[in-house]
Amino acid sequence: MSNNPRRVALSVINDVLNNNAYANIALNEKIKSENLTELDKNLVTNLVYGTISKKLTLDWYTKPYVKKTKKWVKNLLAMTVYQIIYMDRIPTSAAVDEAVKIAKKQGDQRLSGFVNGVLRNFTRADFRSFDEISDSTEKLSIQYSMPIDLTKKFVKSFGFEKTVKIFRSIEEPSRASLRVNTTLTDVTTEFNKLAREFDVELSEISPTGIVAESGHFADLLDFNDGLITIQDESSQLVATVLDAQPTDRILDACAAPGGKTVHIAEYLSEAGYIEALDLYDHKLRLIRQNAERLHQSEKIRLTKLDARQSFEKFGPDSFDKILVDAPCSGLGLIRRKPDIRYRKETTDFADLQKVQLDILENTCKTLVNSGIMVYSTCTIFDEENYQVIETFLAKHPEFEQVPLTHEKSDLVKNGCLFITPDAYHTDGFFIAKLRKK
Numbered sequence: 170m171s172n173n174p175r176r177v178a179l180s181v182i183n184d185v186l187n188n189n190a191y192a193n194i195a196l197n198e199k200i201k202s203e204n205l206t207e208l209d210k211n212l213v214t215n216l217v218y219g220t221i222s223k224k225l226t227l228d229w230y231t232k233p234y235v236k237k238t239k240k241w242v243k244n245l246l247a248m249t250v251y252q253i254i255y256m257d258r259i260p261t262s263a264a265v266d267e268a269v270k271i272a273k274k275q276g277d278q279r280l281s282g283f284v285n286g287v288l289r290n291f292t293r294a295d296f297r298s299f300d301e302i303s304d305s306t307e308k309l310s311i312q313y314s315m316p317i318d319l320t321k322k323f324v325k326s327f328g329f330e331k332t333v334k335i336f337r338s339i340e341e342p343s344r345a346s347l348r349v350n351t352t353l354t355d356v357t358t359e360f361n362k363l364a365r366e367f368d369v370e371l372s373e374i375s376p377t378g379i380v381a382e383s384g385h386f387a388d389l390l391d392f393n394d395g396l397i398t399i400q401d402e403s404s405q406l407v408a409t410v411l412d413a414q415p416t417d418r419i420l421d422a423c424a425a426p427g428g429k430t431v432h433i434a435e436y437l438s439e440a441g442y443i444e445a446l447d448l449y450d451h452k453l454r455l456i457r458q459n460a461e462r463l464h465q466s467e468k469i470r471l472t473k474l475d476a477r478q479s480f481e482k483f484g485p486d487s488f489d490k491i492l493v494d495a496p497c498s499g500l501g502l503i504r505r506k507p508d509i510r511y512r513k514e515t516t517d518f519a520d521l522q523k524v525q526l527d528i529l530e531n532t533c534k535t536l537v538n539s540g541i542m543v544y545s546t547c548t549i550f551d552e553e554n555y556q557v558i559e560t561f562l563a564k565h566p567e568f569e570q571v572p573l574t575h576e577k578s579d580l581v582k583n584g585c586l587f588i589t590p591d592a593y594h595t596d597g598f599f600i601a602k603l604r605k606k
């Protein structure tokens with residue numbers, strides 16, 4: 170008999186919201202370990218991502234009926250209200266009954282009575298209107314389920330109107346984004362093949378990108394054979410900016426899982442190579458798998474190393490080009506990873522900036538004169554982007570910024586490529602290019 174999908178979803182939601190687990194990892198592990206039908210796997214995924222991405226909104230709806238209760242009960246209420254408001258095909262009575270059963274099984278008679286009472290009160294009343302909230306920033310925070318401090322940060326950085334655009338866009342489902350491996354095939358051939366089965370479009374911003382509203386592309390033969398891979402359109406721009414030449418020696422300082430490593434390798438001949446670093450063995454294994462699948466292994470060397478030790482390991486003049494795709498808050502990825510918004514470390518901008526600068530500081534010493542260093546992040550706040558570049562350049566007069574261009578001129582800001590998630594419905598992303606004089 171298959172397991173109860175709502176109970177499975179609740180246990181993932183508890184792990185993420187109460188124990189700081191990553192939603193994608195916790196969900197994948199749970200789906201693998203539980204006995205679920207395909208339909209139930211989809212329901213669990215929908216409940217987990219839906220409830221997490223709307224948690225603050227869902228709590229606000231039941232707030233008038235809940236004074237204090239256990240965290241898991243609050244999560245159960247949120248998951249149930251999510252079904253009632255956002256999942257048209259689930260009858261309200263079924264959602265409530267299932268919640269009461271879970272409360273009885275996981276708690277006791279008193280808790281199930283409480284859950285029943287709250288949900289009956291909630292369903293009997295009209296939905297609250299966000300217009301009840303007089304403060305406009307607080308209203309945004311509740312309406313789009315973005316923690317208040319982060320909402321304030323968005324408004325301060327982008328202004329109110331742009332923040333609304335970003336929040337609205339983040340609420341829309343992510344698209345599937347593919348990159349074509351042009352060493353094995355070409356974009357037109359792959360596009361025509363995919364178009365027979367899926368509703369696909371060419372990327373507006375990446376010459377190697379194809380996008381689709383949905384589809385399980387990792388199941389395709391062309392994915393297994395390495396003709397296509399899954400990579401966001403914005404991160405496909407990094408290899409283009411690095412402009413690798415066939416015989417380049419390249420340092421990819423923060424490489425796992427290797428999306429950009431394999432892309433850059435496609436530009437190299439057998440005489441060129443990439444030294445790909447990361448901190449963890451299990452992450453290096455992901456690069457190896459990617460490299461093998463895309464037939465690029467022979468150009469990629471894997472080393473477990475803290476990038477801040479690169480100079481000690483490789484010495485001066487070791488590389489023609491360096492990519493620092495830095496560890497960052499990942500706030501540009503909120504659409505695909507809705508739990509990012511609730512993590513405390515997400516807004517430790519000073520700590521993140523220090524690591525980013527330390528990595529640049531050490532790796533830059535391994536670059537040849539006239540060498541190129543590209544810095545990128547999947548976040549959209551200045552502290553991790555422009556401020557890092559400004560601080561680095563102020564300390565390193567031997568480096569200069571190389572102004573970037575793009576045929577979509579709205580992607581270019583102060584000589585860098587800067588994409589917010591609303592502009593082309595991609596991840597948010599930042600790329601800067603520097604040259605050692």
Ligand SMILES: C[S@@+](CC[C@H](N)C(=O)[O-])C[C@H]1O[C@@H](n2cnc3c(N)ncnc32)[C@H](O)[C@@H]1O
Pocket residue numbers: 404422423424425426427428429430446447448449452474475476477494495496497528
């Ligand atoms: C943004 S991700 C890189 C994504 C990768 N470039 C890609 O395209 O698939 C940052 C990576 O940096 C690694 N990392 C964090 N701190 C590091 C350090 N001090 N040295 C090397 N790698 C580090 C993390 O483990 C993580 O895999």
